[in-house]
Amino acid sequence: MADIAIGAIGLGLTAADQAVSVLNFIRDFLVDATHYGDQLPTFRTRITSEIARLQLFSGYLKRATPNGGSQLSALHPVSQSAVLGLLQELEITFAAYTAYVNRHDIVALRQGYARSLEDGIERVGLESRRREVADVPSNLSQKLVWGFFAKKKIVALLKVLEDWNDRSMNLLLCELRFGSGDGGRVVPTASTEAVNATLSTASSFKTLLAERNQPVELTKLMDPAQKLEQPEPSSRVGILTTTLGGATKKRVFCEVKTFELRRRATEPSDEVKRGVQQLVRLLSHPKAREAGFQTLQCIALIRNSKNAYIFAFELPEDLFPDQKPPMTLLQILESRTIDRPSLDDRFAMARSLVKTVAQFHSVDWLHKSIRSENVLFGYRNGRLDYRRPLLVGFEFSRDEKDRSTMERDDRLDRNIYRHPDRQGEPEKRFNALHDIYSLGVVLLELGLWRVAVGFEQEYQSMEAEQIMHSLVEHSQDRLPHYMGEEYTGAVLACLSGSLVSAGGPGLTDAERLELNLALVSNVLEKIRWMDL
Template sequence: MDIAAMTIKALELMWVFGNQTAELIITFRAFDSDARLLEAKIRDEISTGKYMKHLLFDSSSVYDSKTLFDQFDYDVQSQILVFFEQSTGVLHQALQVLTRLFGNRDSDPPKLLASSSDASSFSSASTAFTYEYPKAQQHNSPGLGPSLQVDPIPRKPSPLKRLWWSVYDKRRIESILAEFSDLNARNLRKIQLWCLGAELSVDRGGHLLRLESDPNSKALGFDLDARLQISTIEGVSGPMDSEELEVQESKVLIGDMPAIQDVLGGRYGISQWDGRPVLVEYRNYAPESPVPVMLDDRTREVIDRLAKVLHQPKETIFRMPNCLGWTSQAEQNRAALFFAIPEGSQPSPISLLDIIVSSPTTPSLGSRFTLALRLAGCISQLQLVKWVHESFRSENILFYPRVDVKHENADDRCTPHNIDLTEPWVLGFENSRPDPFFSAGRPDKCPERDVYRHPSRQQTPTQHFNKLHDIYALGVVLLEIGLWQEALSLEKGRFAKVREPLTIKKQLVKNAEKRLGAKMGNRYRDVVVRCLEGRFEVVNDTKEELKLQQAFRETVVDVLERSANNI
């Protein structure tokens, strides 16, 4: 049996085990209202396997009548198989618990056996499972191939079994299903990374267009990120290319409401768009010119692509507001991008930097871990769709006070008690662009910005911007969140005289290593140090930097997620 057949078999077993587990649970619905919820949860989770089977194993002309699974190298195929074997093994535990509860030896679930001879050539990193089925009725697995042998479902549990379920097995099943759900989610994210980030031998544009339009890809949520990634490929047209987001300046009233320069340094403003307040962010394109300069075609293309990416529907994990449109302001040599303000929010954003500097108290551990997770997730998603932020720092992370919160004075807005720190909005798109659009960067010797930059990007940049540079900036922001202290204050002269890039980095790493463990725990400390030092142990990475993206998710995003969930 080849690796594709074994993977399909694992998906079939997941479907069968999940359905039989759900049908056993539903027998308790007459006296346990949670039974229907558990049943629905299982069926919802295993439907992921059905969609995944079609996405990976349906042949397509995009792949020369082969499958998407065929396009991955053997290492990726092996890991996908392991993922589904793990999920199937967890469901097998749930089925064992329930069949023991019903106490019929003839209704034991299929037994998990050792690796078969068919899998003798399979990678030692994986164990290929086969299953032995008892003689029982046929159970259909729609969309997943041939039917498999499973057990008959009892009609009604006895009073003793109902008691045992309530006291013991229900809790165990809930724990197993929570593990299954978590495993499913993590595996789905990894497969999504391979689908969108792996270097395939087929036409990339055609592959992404398939992910954008395929109903199974849509059901898995891969279509949104595929659509965003299409924007980075020149010559490939997607739905966003037909949208016109550049508007005449007369459509909006810049300055109709007071600009919030006192809080955000004049980089943002508040305007009106169709009668509603919107946030305005400015992107300077010729800051060194004393006279007006017309927007050149290349810059116009980058800004328009950025606006279209930010306009597209996105997963919440991006933490980026919806862009309504943009306009060129030639008199100021800048473009203005207009962003929707979240419903139920006051049109007076506050930056994370202002909150850290102004708040008299440190927020709860839970809110800071969740904030850190949301920001790491944002960077991860940007990597996935092949965009770089290039200006990630705490002054560009904004929060909106809720409309139902009243403040006696302006300073009250900055307290963590009046702001939901788990709802950040990432802006600061003055340098954001598709990863393939190389940027050497302009010289900038501002300490307030340099402290967030990788050493090779400070002052006069010596490298093209890459993913590690955004990760470094994330590390600085996570350091600020953990210590609840602005990065500039970590040096007594606010880095005004300390200008050597490696010395700045050394000072940040020293503060992380010495102080973060006591405040946030060793795992958080290690995450921050890893981001600052770029220590991801990646060797022979692909052109798409797939190994770096995977390592970042596993050692940063996943670690923060587990920590946040355990608080």
């Protein structure tokens, strides 16, 4: 019975490939469909997004597992039956389109459709608007009049496909979280070895966290025998002294997480403690960097005042030898004396940051402070190691399910990285799309090798939406020259919020999964230079 089901699904996957071909055909056919008016770019973008989702689902089922089988064979029997039903639906939906598209040339179809539209214009008496078009067989125009590519027909087809993709992504989400597969490493159909490695790394980070089931005890990280000395109030580097087991001193990178005490309370709330404990659990794993999550390891948590914790991160000797200080991307961009990275280095830097953000999101956490001052660099062979950027600045990070803070901050040098929805007194709950917007601004800075706040002198007087449009314009006008069209497309995908179509103020589980997959397929895959 299972073999028959698998064979049927194999045929269904062929139907999925055919559906992708049809959708590509439709998208190309609509490239100059004037009767869609201003809605044409939106329709083509929606079609592109659904193609990507369909390919991701199909690619997941086709992917080989470590035991030599396919992900298809690793599905739970109930999931197999659901997949079979979904693919049969898809085959029925696209059957007529598949047969039709296979028989016709797109150029002839466009000409025929133009002719049929002109005929319609003449029939309603708008003779003055009629123009000459190429002669095409009358039966072709007749078929087109039947409505295969009419706007109403395409809108209906797109709605059916969006619903189908929603259900397939929900199924994929359930299988990744509760199924019997091999860890849920999803690989797009068109992915390369580098993307396979990326997704495997992200999965291994999730596996590391899953293996560390025991919660981190704050009392151990808050050992009273530890003392922190910061050379100056504004410094983020301090000296951690531990007397337990013999006095030792370590240079550490410090981040301050403040909290509010309830009236007459002397200790933070259980909610605050739980959030700190969960964050420490993520950031204190000794093998996180080996698994590709590029950040520093938290080795101590210090209560430095009545309403603040300090996270102390180790500055490992292999990255920061001879007491060399960490350098932020902001410092490097503003410097006139530090050597610029090569183009290869900038592409590698961008890819590493995207991977790290994708991994952080994969465990349902939000960073909330992605900006150039929170990207650190160590050293290799006495020079800055641009290929291993370290993401820091986790003091506002939280689990995506936790309550979002709405504090006001009007600093332009920070607002420039924030989505307009999160500037001033934010009214919308922070979600992963806001993180990705910030990532897009940093990627733009890497591409132009200039601090974003310096792009325009008028930013201080601009509204948030105007600043966003300015960043988009700088991406469109300047990035292609320096980084190419693919990189530009990746940055615009981050800034536009087009990686997922969210239906509400927050993201559903399915939308979060779809967004992280899109971050890999539509951003990471586009950031390539030569053999990177």
